[in-house]
Amino acid sequence: DAGVIQSPRHEVTEMGQEVTLRCKPISGHDYLFWYRQTMMRGLELLIYFNNNVPIDDSGMPEDRFSAKMPNASFSTLKIQPSEPRDSAVYFCASSPIPGQPQHFGDGTRLSIL
Amino acid sequence: SQQGEEDPQALSIQEGENATMNCSYKTSINNLQWYRQNSGRGLVHLILIRSNEREKHSGRLRVTLDTSKKSSSLLITASRAADTASYFCATDAGSKLTFGKGITLSVRP
Numbered sequence: 492d493a494g495v496i497q498s499p500r501h502e503v504t505e506m507g508q509e510v511t512l513r514c515k516p517i518s519g520h521d522y523l524f525w526y527r528q529t530m531m532r533g534l535e536l537l538i539y540f541n542n543n544v545p546i547d548d549s550g551m552p553e554d555r556f557s558a559k560m561p562n563a564s565f566s567t568l569k570i571q572p573s574e575p576r577d578s579a580v581y582f583c584a585s586s587p588i589p590g591q592p593q594h595f596g597d598g599t600r601l602s603i604l
Numbered sequence: 605s606q607q608g609e610e611d612p613q614a615l616s617i618q619e620g621e622n623a624t625m626n627c628s629y630k631t632s633i634n635n636l637q638w639y640r641q642n643s644g645r646g647l648v649h650l651i652l653i654r655s656n657e658r659e660k661h662s663g664r665l666r667v668t669l670d671t672s673k674k675s676s677s678l679l680i681t682a683s684r685a686a687d688t689a690s691y692f693c694a695t696d697a698g699s700k701l702t703f704g705k706g707i708t709l710s711v712r713p
Contacts, residue, residue: 524700534692541699590700595646598646
């Protein structure tokens, strides 16, 4: 089975540009999670979905961040406008049942210049 | 704030030695999980221990959980160079996991 697929793997862009990160969860997994990883703050949960519906977005840092899940096989995390402090590795993960092991993609390394 | 906090932050051992990593947490949990992250990759689930379990084994991994002390330990026996990675504990108190900042394990050949 294919794992969680994220794209792009690397993104370098200038401050103020819109950034869109993409995720394809494992088929049949009803829960999808977006995380951000930095040296300073570790791994932070940004938002998670259940059956395509956002359940908890309390970790989204500010209105510049938005996430959607239009169908069971695709989710996006968008930053507009981007800022240098958004530079981090962004991970998507999925699981079939809440609280059970999550399967992570290999992340998108985002650099905002 | 982070629910789980790992200790030590970094550990360097010789191949063949055992590695012990600890995790402490603050609130009641349903289960506790350990993950590994290799450089440049996503986290990979290693083992899950439920709140009513005290010890669990999986291959060279042994996990203990002490809910009275709100702590867990991960033991890797007979370490290999390929075990070099960052290790994270994650606590589940509902639908989402809260991760610690991780332990960097270096296994010298």
